[in-house]
Amino acid sequence: MSEFDAPRFRIGKPETRYDKQGEASDAERAAAALRAFMRDMTRSSAAYLESCIHCGHCAEACHFYVTSGDAQHTPIWKLEPFKQAYQREAGPFAWLYRTFNLKKRVTAGELREWQELLYDSCTMCGRCTLACPMGIDIAGLVAQARHGMFAAGLVPHELWAAADRAEREGSPLGATPRVLKDRIAWLEDEHDVKIALDRAEADVLVTLSSIELMKYPASLVALARILNRMSVSWTFRSDGYEATNFGLFSGNLDWQRDMSLRVIHAAIACKAKTLVLPECGHAYGAMRWQGANMLGKPLPFRVLHISEFLAEAVREARLKLKPMQGSVTFHDPCQVSRRGGATGAPREVLAALGADLREMAPAGDANWCCGGGGGVVTLHRADTHRYRAFEIKMKQVEATGAERLATSCSNCRLTFDDGQAHHGWDRKMESLLELVAAQLA
Amino acid sequence: MELLEFARGPALVFSAAVCAFGLAWRLYGILRRPLRTDLSAPRRSDTVAGGLRAILAKMLPPKGVKVRGVAMANAYAWHIGLALVVFAFAPHIAFIARHTGIGWPALPDPVTYVATAVAIVGLLIALLTRLTDPVLRLLSNFDDYFSWLVTMAPLATGMALLPMPAQPLWLAVHLLSLELLLVWLPFGKLAHAALVFVSRYRTGADFTRKGAAL
Numbered sequence A: 001m002s003e004f005d006a007p008r009f010r011i012g013k014p015e016t017r018y019d020k021q022g023e024a025s026d027a028e029r030a031a032a033a034l035r036a037f038m039r040d041m042t043r044s045s046a047a048y049l050e051s052c053i054h055c056g057h058c059a060e061a062c063h064f065y066v067t068s069g070d071a072q073h074t075p076i077w078k079l080e081p082f083k084q085a086y087q088r089e090a091g092p093f094a095w096l097y098r099t100f101n102l103k104k105r106v107t108a109g110e111l112r113e114w115q116e117l118l119y120d121s122c123t124m125c126g127r128c129t130l131a132c133p134m135g136i137d138i139a140g141l142v143a144q145a146r147h148g149m150f151a152a153g154l155v156p157h158e159l160w161a162a163a164d165r166a167e168r169e170g171s172p173l174g175a176t177p178r179v180l181k182d183r184i185a186w187l188e189d190e191h192d193v194k195i196a197l198d199r200a201e202a203d204v205l206v207t208l209s210s211i212e213l214m215k216y217p218a219s220l221v222a223l224a225r226i227l228n229r230m231s232v233s234w235t236f237r238s239d240g241y242e243a244t245n246f247g248l249f250s251g252n253l254d255w256q257r258d259m260s261l262r263v264i265h266a267a268i269a270c271k272a273k274t275l276v277l278p279e280c281g282h283a284y285g286a287m288r289w290q291g292a293n294m295l296g297k298p299l300p301f302r303v304l305h306i307s308e309f310l311a312e313a314v315r316e317a318r319l320k321l322k323p324m325q326g327s328v329t330f331h332d333p334c335q336v337s338r339r340g341g342a343t344g345a346p347r348e349v350l351a352a353l354g355a356d357l358r359e360m361a362p363a364g365d366a367n368w369c370c371g372g373g374g375g376v377v378t379l380h381r382a383d384t385h386r387y388r389a390f391e392i393k394m395k396q397v398e399a400t401g402a403e404r405l406a407t408s409c410s411n412c413r414l415t416f417d418d419g420q421a422h423h424g425w426d427r428k429m430e431s432l433l434e435l436v437a438a439q440l441a
Numbered sequence B: 001m002e003l004l005e006f007a008r009g010p011a012l013v014f015s016a017a018v019c020a021f022g023l024a025w026r027l028y029g030i031l032r033r034p035l036r037t038d039l040s041a042p043r044r045s046d047t048v049a050g051g052l053r054a055i056l057a058k059m060l061p062p063k064g065v066k067v068r069g070v071a072m073a074n075a076y077a078w079h080i081g082l083a084l085v086v087f088a089f090a091p092h093i094a095f096i097a098r099h100t101g102i103g104w105p106a107l108p109d110p111v112t113y114v115a116t117a118v119a120i121v122g123l124l125i126a127l128l129t130r131l132t133d134p135v136l137r138l139l140s141n142f143d144d145y146f147s148w149l150v151t152m153a154p155l156a157t158g159m160a161l162l163p164m165p166a167q168p169l170w171l172a173v174h175l176l177s178l179e180l181l182l183v184w185l186p187f188g189k190l191a192h193a194a195l196v197f198v199s200r201y202r203t204g205a206d207f208t209r210k211g212a213a214l
Helices: A026-039 A043-051 A057-061 A063-068 A075-089 A094-099 A108-120 A127-131 A138-151 A157-169 A177-191 A210-214 A218-229 A246-250 A253-269 A281-289 A291-295 A306-315 A344-352 A380-400 A410-423 A432-437 B003-008 B010-031 B047-057 B069-088 B090-100 B109-132 B134-139 B142-159 B168-184 B189-210
Strands: A204-206 A274-277 A302-305 A327-331 A404-407 A429-431
Touching: A026 A075, A026 A108, A026 A138, A043 A075, A043 A138, A043 B010, A043 B189, A057 A063, A057 A075, A057 A127, A063 A380, A075 A094, A075 A108, A075 A138, A075 B134, A108 A138, A108 A380, A127 A138, A138 A246, A157 A246, A157 A253, A177 A210, A177 A218, A204 A218, A204 A253, A210 A218, A210 A410, A218 A429, A218 A432, A246 A253, A246 A281, A253 A274, A253 A281, A253 A291, A274 A281, A274 A306, A281 A291, A281 A302, A281 A410, A302 A306, A306 A344, A306 A432, A327 A344, A327 A380, A344 A432, A380 A410, A404 A410, A404 A432, A410 A429, A429 A432, B003 B010, B003 B168, B010 B168, B010 B189, B047 B189, B069 B090, B069 B109, B069 B142, B109 B134, B109 B142, B142 B168, B142 B189
Parallel strands: A204 A274, A274 A302, A327 A404, A404 A429
Antiparallel strands: none
16 A cells, blocks of 8 residues: 555654754743733734633533543633733733732643643634634634744644644645646646646636645546636646645744745736635635735735635536435535635535535534544544544434535545544545536536 | 611722723723734625624524533523522612612512522532533632622522511621622623623624634
């Protein structure tokens, strides 16, 4: 079995773990984290950090808590050092907390202890946000707390390695521009399809997740077939193709900006009117909702997830599809559906395919996460509880009785493949994009 | 000065002032933080309506997400019970009318007695849950227990007033317990009575902009 065919294709398991970076002293790490925490104490964060009533409802919404029963996995508890820093340094009664030492200074030891809670035990899926009666966006706060962890040099080994590699090489999985060109040439040859690369101008700039390029290359073939059939002016660009953003996962805002700007500048360079994001959940959140903020001004092009692009195409009758056979259930990528606002798009596409859609319970906005988002699937030490959390998905899928399952996130697909192999589960996750390509009329 | 006079006079003014200024300071503490402008292209523009919608929608249990059913039912019960005791019991309405000039019809006394019982039993169940549930025990701190105490105190001292005519000493104690609640309210979790509007509005507005689930 080649590396690409293995159910788990990702950062290798480190022989020795280095879950801290640099040689800074504990005091320096704590101070750096605090500075980063303070930068994120915005009006929204303050409103949230003031409002928790310790009701514990968020616990029941978290796949990690529900399957571990460990109170430490309660979503809001994962933010304790962030809350502590806020109350002591930035809240309206900070002077009282400091004067009487009612909240202690956040220490590096505490941050080390919280590393597993902020990274391994949270996919930032945002189900807890739905459950919170106060409306606290816990998932958003976890992303901010990770900024402090990165500043402290306390990022889990694999996630730091992937982020560092993505920053240096342009891809967390070694999909460098050279690899991109080679694989596109190979795919064109192997599948007899034209894959546009580095066109000077195009209406649509398409991007990819390196998981697709390295493990699910049929997705790229499917994308090319659909776009060619639609006679769209499109291209990949070797100066901006990687839509995944490990800067975001790991908590490094500068790297997140670098990774977003590569794609943004490539889109501007080829005068794209539309930027299409691949089947990847967090890539959507990173670019659709944070891309303009990284650039510092509104983006001069539209940003669509591939499922939105396809939905628009079938709605406007620019894409004709043959009906597919059999029943299917759809797994919603959290960052596209619940947190991205595009829950309806894949369902429009499935309706255009004439699919017998058997929804999971719950599905759509309240869908359970696959357990691999937020960078969790890269972390080997998180395997045990990720596999346990995955059992929720297996039960959900089985209860639908659907013959096929599909999603529009390659990271979810990877998590399903790995979970399937681990549990010896007799199901195979498919790509919505590939389902569409197989039914071109 | 008699204790009742003190409770009705300076103590009431002081506690009301601490409550009002404390809450205002706490809200200002949020508003003075920098607002990050979101430059992304909005999916929807009705963000104000979305914020207000979230304030109302979050009063109901979330759709599709299982929560702690018994605890939530209990929370509804004692919040409603407490609201009825405070705002629908004839002597309380008279008290509010005396200080604000605003009054409204009361519910029959037996109804408010039942509401009081529901609030007290509900609060006891809430405390028991907090002491025994591993998640709540982990999350809880001084604020949770002290806030419980100052919420329960006016209910308990109010019960002591029921054999009419009310004893001035008990009336003073009842008023002082309310004043303790007012003094504590801005500093701890009881401030959620005001903060709930801020945090829900924030999520409602931000998520509506994205078309994301509330």
